[in-house]
Amino acid sequence: MTPTALDIAVVGATGTVGESLVQILEELAFPVATLHLLASMESAGSSVMFAGKKLKVREVDSFDFAQVKLVFFAAGPAVTRSFAPKASAAGCAVIDLSGALDGATALVPEANGKRITELPQPALITSPSAGAVALAVALAPLKGLLDIERVQVNACLAVSEQGREAVSELARQTAELLNARPLEPRFFDRQVAFNLLPQVGTPDEQGHTAVERRLVGELRQLLDLPQLKISVTCIQVPVFFGDSFSVAVQSRRPVDLAAVNAALDAADSIELVEPGDYPTPVGDAVGQDVVYVGRVRHGVDEDQQLNLWLTTDNVRKGAALNAVQTAQLLIKHMA
Amino acid sequence: MTPTALDIAVVGATGTVGESLVQILEELAFPVATLHLLASMESAGSSVMFAGKKLKVREVDSFDFAQVKLVFFAAGPAVTRSFAPKASAAGCAVIDLSGALDGATALVPEANGKRITELPQPALITSPSAGAVALAVALAPLKGLLDIERVQVNACLAVSEQGREAVSELARQTAELLNARPLEPRFFDRQVAFNLLPQVGTPDEQGHTAVERRLVGELRQLLDLPQLKISVTCIQVPVFFGDSFSVAVQSRRPVDLAAVNAALDAADSIELVEPGDYPTPVGDAVGQDVVYVGRVRHGVDEDQQLNLWLTTDNVRKGAALNAVQTAQLLIKHMA
Known part of the structure; x- marks a missing residue:
């Protein structure tokens, strides 16, 4: 119909x-x-x-x-x-x-x-938010395989998350630095080119920013796990397009990596990248309709932890x- | 004498x-x-x-x-x-x-x-390694205040970690992209300018790279906690100098933030950045002899977790x- x-x-x-x-x-x-x-x-x-x-x-x-x-x-x-x-x-x-x-x-x-x-x-x-979309797409197929205790997220956000002006600002700052001209930050409060800004927005009393709180609240809703422990650090990186997420999922039981890989591979909206290779925002995710997942592994000496790297087009898929x-x-x- | x-x-x-x-x-x-x-x-x-x-x-x-x-x-x-x-x-x-x-x-x-x-x-x-130095400097004064169960690290590594050629390669790639010339990666296996490479070196059978293993082994020695659970993801970022570390420390008891801040503030080799502000590699850490620590906070709804952001001159202090x-x-x- x-x-x-x-x-x-x-x-x-x-x-x-x-x-x-x-x-x-x-x-x-x-x-x-x-x-x-x-x-x-x-x-x-x-x-x-x-x-x-x-x-x-x-x-x-x-x-x-x-x-x-x-x-x-x-x-x-x-x-x-x-x-x-x-x-x-x-x-x-x-x-x-x-x-x-x-x-x-x-x-x-x-x-x-x-x-x-x-x-x-x-x-x-x-x-x-793009982070919640990427994490939900990647974790939803794993919900039945893991007994999730905690999710730890490092979100490396592209400047396009903040719109056109932020995109122009990264280009302008980069050109000025390469031409050895003095840098005058405009959109961002300091140099973002060749630098990392580990705080996106103003933190609240507890030290968390609104984008971090938003990701936590949305992911709990999306996974239907209202009490889930999620900690997030959002970092502004000098990337134009494509958000990336380094994720550690703590499970209450050992993680079966073969089953995890099979579930990720079977998901329509996921492109699973084989061990050895790895997905990056530019070259893989940008312009695509899927979430790229790579570096699927246990924690070091910890079979109850699952580590993942996600990258996605924040403007499009995200x-x-x-x-x-x-x-x-x-x-x-x-x- | x-x-x-x-x-x-x-x-x-x-x-x-x-x-x-x-x-x-x-x-x-x-x-x-x-x-x-x-x-x-x-x-x-x-x-x-x-x-x-x-x-x-x-x-x-x-x-x-x-x-x-x-x-x-x-x-x-x-x-x-x-x-x-x-x-x-x-x-x-x-x-x-x-x-x-x-x-x-x-x-x-x-x-x-x-x-x-x-x-x-x-x-x-x-x-x-610079990561183990930075983490040891930051965590040693906190050892008595926390009952550390696990440390989760996202290491954002500057290209200078890989020497001069890598530094030139980031500059060259950036200039070519800004001038809309075709990019031919040489030192790195793909575009590193305006991109993130979430794997530094070749992973082993378990999916961990040598730099990740090195950081884990060294940090266990430095903190004299040979069984400590540490998971690390090393990410190559388009930054020339200055490594940064997003750290989550899980403690077996509630973390007293006031005591943590006091201990960090008292340490000679640490520059503690006040809430609201945040330290970045360029502008803060590079050229300095201390480890910058900022974004000191609990995990979201988790008072047994401590979150930190560290940044340090990887060539100098690190x-x-x-x-x-x-x-x-x-x-x-x-x-």
Whole structure:
């Protein structure tokens, strides 16, 4: 059965993720009737190509959400917090990519897709952070094989996580350094080129940042393990695109590596890289629709620990693609 | 009491670490009588400045180790394995920086300096890898405060860990990419600029690389906890100088953060960075003689876990300086 074409809006259509989202709607032949592209005042007015047509990006402030059934929020948290309640009130299903909406259900089809049938109407969904998507895709097939006690994550985040300005800033800083010109950081608070910034955002009283908290909360939801112990350190690395995650999973019983490899290999959204080789963001993950998994091994002298390296296209698989795949699942269940 | 000046040799004097070592011998006014600079055939013939004089680097093959009392091996593992036994047989104390010598005692003065009195003569010492130095410096003052069950380390290694060629390769790859020229990897097996390589060296049957195994073995020795569970993932990052370590320490009892901060703050070789701020390799650690420690916090909802971020100059504090500081300790106890 072909689903009926829907009227859809994308808020934040001019950002890195918003643009990728529009492109993926087209690539996957998502059943769109009319597509409304929206943005905040500063970004409205430009045009984005969709299905061979140039669509003008209009101001979100004056948009009547009653015109559409489904709204993607690929904007910043502030814009999302202002306009998502209006979209919900107008009866729209909302898929938010900013993580700004309390009470929204985090969804990754490969991990907890079955929850789609239980959602209140209209649906209020979070397409999780790239880290939560990658970890959920990799750990969901292993849930039955491991008795997970704790997950330890080091997230090496690409600058594109922070949008276009951050991408330009890494390029500009790198060029200035290579040309031996004095460096004046603008977007970041210091040199990010050839450097690592081990704190992304402002830490709270306990020392954790919002992106770290978000990953923990979302992963607990996605794996349906609300009490799971997860610790995360997010590090800003001088990489343009592609987030990577070094993961240690502590299990309460020995980990059967052969079974783990078989389960990872069997998963559609995972590309398992053989021992000896290893996946990297550039060259492997970027531009791809899967999560790359490599360096599958026990901890040193610890057969109750599983170590993994994950890398994924943070803009595509980690954000826009997961949102569209979630929407595909949603429209199967919409009235 | 001023120690008597010693005749000393440095093998591998032309490498990144060897050059830094010679410079630090001068800076710290180490009591050198005659300094012999040695290298393999390819590198011999060049000159290195020491105490205002140009010293010629000679071939290690024809050197008579009976001329000196102390030899630093800052060369590769193969050269070290060939010549260190000859130096020992000639009665020299050996301080190796390559990690190639079985049976050598790993020493970091701040962690296990008291072992210097127990060494067989002539002493055979390993100045550990930069990661083991940084972790030992940071964890030694905490040993009494924590009941350490497990240490989880993500090591983000600078290209200078692999010597000069690797440093040039990162610069060359970056320039080619910025100029949109096709990339031909030479030193590394693929693009390292704007990328992460989550495997440094060839993994063994269990999936661990030699640098990962080395860090585990050395840290167990340095902390005098031979059974300690340590898991390590070493990642090659596009940073020229400065290694960084994201560390999670699992304790068998709740971690008292105030006591941890006080102990770190009191340690001479540690620069503790206040909450809110954070230390980075470039801008903080590089060129400095201390280990920078920041992001001190509990795990998320886990008061038995301590999270830390360490960054250190891998060539200086992580290698050459530790070797010279170890030598300072050693000569106090030499006949």
